[in-house]
Amino acid sequence: MTSSQAATALEADVIIVGAGPVGLTLAMDLASRGVRVLIAETREYAQPPSVKCNHVSARTMEQFRRLGVAQKLRDAGLPEDYPNDVVFRTRMTGTELTRIPIPSRRERYTRTDGPDGWWPTPEPPHRINQIYLEPILLEHTAALPGVTLLNRTQVTEFTQDKHGVQAQALDLDGGATRTLRARYLVGCDGGSSGVRKAMGARLEGTPVIQRVQSTYIRAPELGARVAGQPAWCCYAVNPDRCGTVFAIDGHSTWLVHNHLNAEEPEFDSVDRDRAIRDILGVGEDFHYEVISKEDWVGRRLVATRFREGRVFIAGDAAHLWVPYAGYGMNAGIADALNLSWLLGACIQGWGSPAMLDAYEAERQPITEQVSNFAMDHAQKMIRARRAVPPDIEAEGAQGEALRAEVGREAYDLNVQQFCCAGLNFGYYYAGSPLITHEAEAPPPYTMGDFTPSTVPGCRAPHLWLADGRSLYDAFGPGYTLLRCDASVPVGALVDAAEAAGMPLAVVDLADARDALPEAYTHALTLCRADQHVAWRGARLPTDAQALVARLCGRAARMPEPIPSEACAAG
Structure with missing residues (x-):
């Protein structure tokens, strides 16, 4: 209220x-x-x-x-059929260099192709x-x-x-x-x-990595000047002014980022109107309205x-x-x-x-x-903007070859940030009082890639249950015990959780609609409300009450995991 x-x-x-x-x-x-x-x-x-x-x-x-x-x-x-693609062009109205395909919201649940169509999740990203x-x-x-x-x-x-x-x-x-x-x-x-x-x-850290002169504009005639398919995000790559344009409503409003260079230390170091026109690729006859200035500092x-x-x-x-x-x-x-x-x-x-x-x-x-992932990528983008070939807009075979090369480099560098499976699914918690510590380390991840894992601290890998629900739809408000082998008894843990007042849901995965992901190597995987694995084992520890005490923050040590020699049967 x-x-x-x-x-x-x-x-x-x-x-x-x-x-x-x-x-x-x-x-x-x-x-x-x-x-x-x-x-x-x-x-x-x-x-x-x-x-x-x-x-x-x-x-x-x-x-x-x-x-x-x-x-x-x-x-x-954006409109339901508006492509969420990221496109690189010499200017927004110029020649296309490359495109990272991302489905529109109408196709977001159904398209499985492209660099983020394969993601193991019930809910893909949304622009x-x-x-x-x-x-x-x-x-x-x-x-x-x-x-x-x-x-x-x-x-x-x-x-x-x-x-x-x-x-x-x-x-x-x-x-x-x-x-x-x-x-x-x-x-x-x-x-x-x-x-x-x-x-x-x-x-603490780095107070200034880059300044961005950002302007929210209304330009209803801009879309008609763009050749080819529209895109949610457009990078302009040219020797005059590099920048980024985001479609806001898919019709008339846009957010234009002008990435200032190191020798341009203030937001007013660059003529805003000239920069916007260079990024969009339009002349003085083109009309747009400034709705607001949204300048920001990257830190x-x-x-x-x-x-x-x-x-x-x-x-x-x-x-x-x-x-x-x-x-x-x-x-x-x-x-x-x-x-x-x-x-x-x-x-x-x-x-x-x-x-x-x-x-x-x-x-x-x-x-x-x-x-640090973000800062590293920012430094790579700064270098790429400074290295734009002066003749990238040249006509003829030489210009086409140059644009093709720049396009390949732009795709390889940026697909990981716009289709960032690693940042979504790869990060893990280590050194936590609510996570079991194992000899097996969580797998490394990058901005773009990850390896599904049930090592404690990792996100529990997704799958669809036999009744059509997402695994995460079955999670309880506290802890959830995933059982790959229904023959493994879990009553002692259920009783200990009930006695402590700890919410515990038990979900059997043996009859899941999907094949059980290979990452589920143990018969039992105990997950937290935030989908991260807290403990796993082939069977419950001898003292289930001690495990519950640890999960509730009442004990100094988490019971050691029990190896998974029995899990293959599940």
């Missing part, structure tokens, strides 16, 4: 500072666990967001499926701009029971003790101050996060801490990096979903506060990995 300001104190289980995609997703997931949430947001209700994120990853869409909002998002954004994404998340979240949204409200300070957090909130319209109380507080308040600063955490910064007692940060408040592979917002949503089930376990009473130690132990190292 929405609420105007009042003089009385408000209480909840969790205070969320910020109602962007990360804060809203956190609220949705907490609400699904019966957790009462207060969201403090400085903007007015339904105030349009800026034109930032353009991509929702498969991992995020998998969770939006669970939260009941995936189809609403699929139905929004949708934040101006369409965020209002859907907001409307969905505001209607949930247990969620109170306070707009035009700024959290100015907070204190905490062993029982909870007390925050002071300022009404930005009326000037009144009210008190908010909760057991926990999470800052999802962006790169300039006041919560992070109040925690005493700092952003690689990670917070020194993600937590201080009962206070946490997530999303841009915790990390900022060049948004290659679309993993800015999506990494923030992954933070939120990692934290949410841990908070839910503690608030519901079956989880020990020690479970919360897993959040920083898991997400901070992943943030370092992903941000």
Whole structure:
């Protein structure tokens, strides 16, 4: 629900500072666990967001499926038949160099060809701009029971003790101050996060990798000037000005990124209009309207801490990096979903506060990995832009050969960021108190590639069940035990979980519709709510209660896995 300001104190289980995609997703997931949430947001209700994120990853869409909002998002954004391709041209209206095919949303579930058509997931990625994404998340979240949204409200300070957090909130319209109380507080308040600063955490890393002069424009006649099939994203490659153009509504609005060079240190170093025309490949007679300026700085910064007692940060408040592979917002949503089930376990009473130690132990190292992937790709793109041949637009056989070579190089370099299976499915958690440590290491991954695995810490590989559901549709709100061999007894674990109040679902995979992925090498694979494997074995450990205690954060060591000599029968 929405609420105007009042003089009385408000209480909840969790205070969320910020109602962007990360804060809203956190609220949705907490609400699904019966957790009462207060969201403090400085903007007015339904105030349009800026034109930032353009991509929702498969991992995020998998969770939006669970939260009941995936189809609403699929139905929004570009027209249903608009290709989500990434194309490289000399200029947007110039000669095509190469194309990375990505299905339109109408074909997203049915097409299996192309560099991301093979992905093992019930929910492929979705190209949708934040101006369409965020209002859907907001409307969905505001209607949930247990969620109170306070707009035009700024959290100015907070204190905490062993029982909870007390925050002071300022009404930005009326000037009144009210008190908010909760057991926990999470800052999802962006790169300039006041919560992070109040925690005493700092952003460390590379403050400037590249500046991008970004402009949101209305140009209804632009599409007609583009030869060939349209595309969601167009890279312009020419010696005058390299840039990127994103289709926003598929008709008349576009976001134009002008990638500044190192010798252009300020956003006003380059004539904006001239740069836009060079990227689009249009003359002075072409009319467009500037809707807004969206200039941004590419960075690689990670917070020194993600937590201080009962206070946490997530999303841009915790990390900022060049948004290659679309993993800015999506990494923030992954933070939120990692934290949410841990908070839910503690608030519901079956989880020990020690479970919360897993959040920083898991997400901070992943943030370092992903941000370095993005920074490495950014450096390669910077070099590629500086190496554009001056005669790339030349006519004749020599020009055609040159364009073909540049096209091949552009495809090979960029297919991994736009079809980034590794970043979606390959990352794993190591060094976590809620993950078994095995001699077998998780398989390495790149931005584009990964090896499915059930090594603890990895994402449980997907498959379709006999009843047509996705494996993840069968996951419970706490832990889920996947049993490849129905003859292996699991009653001791079920009983121990029930005694501890720990939610545990048991899913038999022996009659799955798909062939069981080779990665399921053990008869038993125990998964967490966020789809990551916590433990596996050929049979239960001798002391099932000790395993449950560990899963609930109440024991110092996870039982060792039992080898899988019996799993071949499953």
